[in-house]
Amino acid sequence: MKICTIRDLLDAKVICCEDGLSRHVYSACGSDMMSDVLAYVKDQAVLLTGLVNLQVVRTAEMMDMNCIVFVRSKMPTAEMVELARDCGIVMLATDKRMYEACGLLYSNGLVGNKVKSV
Amino acid sequence: MSEALKFHFTVDGEDFTSAGKASVQVKKNLRQLGLPPEIIRRVSIAMYEGEINMVIHAGGGEADVAVTEDCVEIFLHDSGPGIKDIDRAMQEGYSTASDSIRSLGFGAGMGLPNMKRYTDYMDIKSTVGKGTDITMKVML
Numbered sequence: 001m002k003i004c005t006i007r008d009l010l011d012a013k014v015i016c017c018e019d020g021l022s023r024h025v026y027s028a029c030g031s032d033m034m035s036d037v038l039a040y041v042k043d044q045a046v047l048l049t050g051l052v053n054l055q056v057v058r059t060a061e062m063m064d065m066n067c068i069v070f071v072r073s074k075m076p077t078a079e080m081v082e083l084a085r086d087c088g089i090v091m092l093a094t095d096k097r098m099y100e101a102c103g104l105l106y107s108n109g110l111v112g113n114k115v116k117s118v
Numbered sequence: 119m120s121e122a123l124k125f126h127f128t129v130d131g132e133d134f135t136s137a138g139k140a141s142v143q144v145k146k147n148l149r150q151l152g153l154p155p156e157i158i159r160r161v162s163i164a165m166y167e168g169e170i171n172m173v174i175h176a177g178g179g180e181a182d183v184a185v186t187e188d189c190v191e192i193f194l195h196d197s198g199p200g201i202k203d204i205d206r207a208m209q210e211g212y213s214t215a216s217d218s219i220r221s222l223g224f225g226a227g228m229g230l231p232n233m234k235r236y237t238d239y240m241d242i243k244s245t246v247g248k249g250t251d252i253t254m255k256v257m258l
Contacts, residue, residue: 035228
């Protein structure tokens with residue numbers, strides 16, 4: 001799914017890296033716990049979260065994720081946006097809640113991914 | 119590569135927002151060495167979780183990364199409170215982190231399991247009241 005499709009489905013604002021909107025993502029992960037996100041292996045994925053701190057961007061960077069969607073009208077800080085710009089991570093913000101945002105992406109074909117067992 | 123390439127980092131335990139900086143630097147260094155992306159991701163995530171743990175639980179510590187011919191080795195050392203029960207700490211979902219740490223998105227009890235998940239070898243030596251040493255290897 002293209003990131004611009006995610007923007008349209010979630011009626012989201014683009015916060016940074018607009019030039020990455022035509023890139024594809026192949027899976028998604030929704031969580032406010034970053035270690036749960038880190039348990040999940042897949043590049044070119046989108047992270048949906050309601051958490052706002054720098055570690056959200058670092059987590060996405062470690063996972064080679066190329067898009068972060070902030071749900072529940074959360075907005076990233078200027079410092080987070082700057083870090084995302086440096087890493088080329090597209091940031092979107094939507095008024096939708098996590099459940100609805102994940103449901104919309106899933107039902108339109110963006111599925112999750114299995115977690116590798118320890 | 120006949121000799122190991124080594125990187126050393128001091129992890130600042132005072133500042134949660136700066137946690138992860140060493141892992142970001144390791145990721146950059148490994149990219150410059152031209153290692154495969156999957157290896158780089160596994161090393162960076164394991165080290166990132168270790169770094170976060172040192173900040174959350176131990177007031178910081180030291181991290182050493184060595185790239186040899188056949189593996190990337192990460193050695194983490196802290197002088198924190200130590201881990202009372204390593205078997206329990208390795209269980210997914212078990213955490214001693216405070217609610218304030220959870221509100222920052224960590225302390226879900228996934229840190230050590232994730233470090234094991236992404237590495238080929240992991241050894242924890244911990245003494246209560248003295249600190250913890252963790253060695254991890256990702257084979258090339």
